[in-house]
Amino acid sequence: MGRELEDFEDFDLETFELPPEFYHSTQRGDESPKPERFGIDLSTPPLSSIALIASRENETDMSAWHIIRKDEKHGNGFYVNVPNATFDVILTAGHNLVEKEEQYCSNIRILNDPLTGSDIAVTPEMIRVCQRYFEDPDELNAIYDYGVILLKRDRKFRIRGFGFNLMLGITPLPGENTDFAEDEEKDLLHERDVYVSGYTPADLPTDNPPRRSEGKCIRTNVHQLQYKADTVQGMSGGPVWIGFRGVETVVAIHNYGAANDGQGNRGSRLNLNVWRNIFEWVGVGWHGKSLHFRGPPTYTTHLYLPQTYDRNSAISNEGKVRIGKPGPVETLFDIVPVAAKPKAKEVDASYGFLLRPNAGSLSAKSPLNWVRWSPKRNTVSLTRFFDARCEVRIPQLIVQPGKPFAIQAQDDDSWKQVRMDMKRPNMEDLKLLGDDPQSYEDTSEISFVPLTKDKLFELK
The missing domain is CATH 2.40.10.120 (Thrombin, subunit H)
Structure with missing residues (x-):
């Protein structure tokens, strides 16, 4: 008994290693x-x-x-x-x-x-x-x-x-x-x-x-x-x-x-x-929807993502804030549940944004492109590989469909809120957008901020 107590007193949790025979059966x-x-x-x-x-x-x-x-x-x-x-x-x-x-x-x-x-x-x-x-x-x-x-x-x-x-x-x-x-x-x-x-x-x-x-x-x-x-x-x-x-x-x-x-x-x-x-x-779920940021009422602002990209080329797969009057809307999503725990209520479920090809609805031959939300990089991008970074919460949209809502992405042990802005484009250039309803300006002003009560997005 005394020897067992002595061993315990010498025990160092920081250097302890679990013997392999006690590994979980799925641990490799x-x-x-x-x-x-x-x-x-x-x-x-x-x-x-x-x-x-x-x-x-x-x-x-x-x-x-x-x-x-x-x-x-x-x-x-x-x-x-x-x-x-x-x-x-x-x-x-x-x-x-x-x-x-x-x-x-x-x-x-x-x-x-x-x-x-x-x-x-x-x-x-x-x-x-x-x-x-x-x-x-x-x-x-x-x-x-x-x-x-x-x-x-x-x-x-x-x-x-x-x-x-x-x-x-x-x-x-x-x-x-x-x-x-x-x-x-x-x-x-x-x-x-x-x-x-x-x-x-x-x-x-x-x-x-x-x-x-x-x-x-x-x-x-x-x-x-x-x-x-x-x-x-x-x-x-x-x-x-x-x-x-x-x-x-x-x-x-x-x-x-x-x-x-x-x-x-x-x-x-x-x-x-x-x-x-x-x-x-x-x-x-929601189908064939564009994601709009509630910016100045003079302009239409929405999330733009490239339809195709090559990881080996200079073309980025990162999203932009597209500004127009109204400008072309080329990025549409299907938004579907992707995860829910057994006792989780609607507001705690996770959803994924799946890019729709320009031609219309997804077909069996269409490449699957998920939206990946990356708080650490302050980016929204496309990926063909679905993982936890593709999961977001949209609680207000669940409670009040059709009303403005926030998008929340997990950042380690905390949650961040997606935000878009249009402060960088030259105002003179923006004024010219009214001359051509198909013209637009893109800005990379996408960020992730601590949770607020702001409801910044709408589906159209």
Whole structure:
């Protein structure tokens, strides 16, 4: 006992090194722990996972007899916190909702709803399914095997469910296409421990928390994750999730077992395309909008960003304040939720600005250009690599849509507010703008200042 006390007295916290055998299972080599990546391992929120049951018609041809036997199929779903939604949003596998081509299952019920304590009947108007799977519900379309159930509830009694973060749904770009040396080169989910939760028919009634298994994510691609977490029949539609930034964060929808021996169970990855479908179904986000600064009423001032740029050329990808009377508006954005914690309210969610090509709406071939907000550099720029610097808060816009608002970006442990000015251009040059409505002046007066009550921006 005395020897143990002596060792403790000689203990130096500043020089102490944790032995490798005590490293977190996802820590590689001798790298230092990164809380945002390792997160925490918490139990699944009991109000997030639900059990589904539906009638299914099995047709059997017996010579002259045509028998239709009513069976029940079981599945899972889970609540997810989609900010600013007017519905409670339940994600699930598409095959839990679709019976055959362009036909929903009948008599779908949510068992023992966590808010009401009773079953909820799910009608077709409450269902949305990825169109590719709805038209051809086959395992060959496994990556499109997802859908939602939308529950209209009083916002005071919302079940927010799992958190999400788009950063976990985007595969890394090839090394040559990253914008900065510090950009990640590996998928954040590869070789990481993931959890799969859900009920099986044997677990009914759902009085207890869902079962949970854990295993490595052994394969990642744009549309699908494969993982060694054990699953059994009936768990389809359950959440695949991790601890990220200290909270339970969903990354995929479990929908199939392993295709071959040695491979992992499979889930549809919650990537940008999936989230954009969900946001469209729920009706959240803003599309095709320009960002205007509320400067002098004589002029129109908005954020301009170049449509194309080359990191090896002299053309900068940094944004400018464009001034005109009114001047051309060439920079339009889609503004969508990119992160929300399980219990976070609308004003605390993060949003991303996604540049729209000049030709119009985004297509599958359009390069994705995110707006990156950099308080340390006092710059707003474009990037093809989504990371935490692409996340901003726009609380006033959430509370009062259509009203002026502030944009807040995180700067280490504090938050800064985006500001634009037009003090540098020569006033004589600005007066000439009235002679040509398509003429303009650009200035680089973009800065990040401590939070104020100023509401400096509008969407048009």
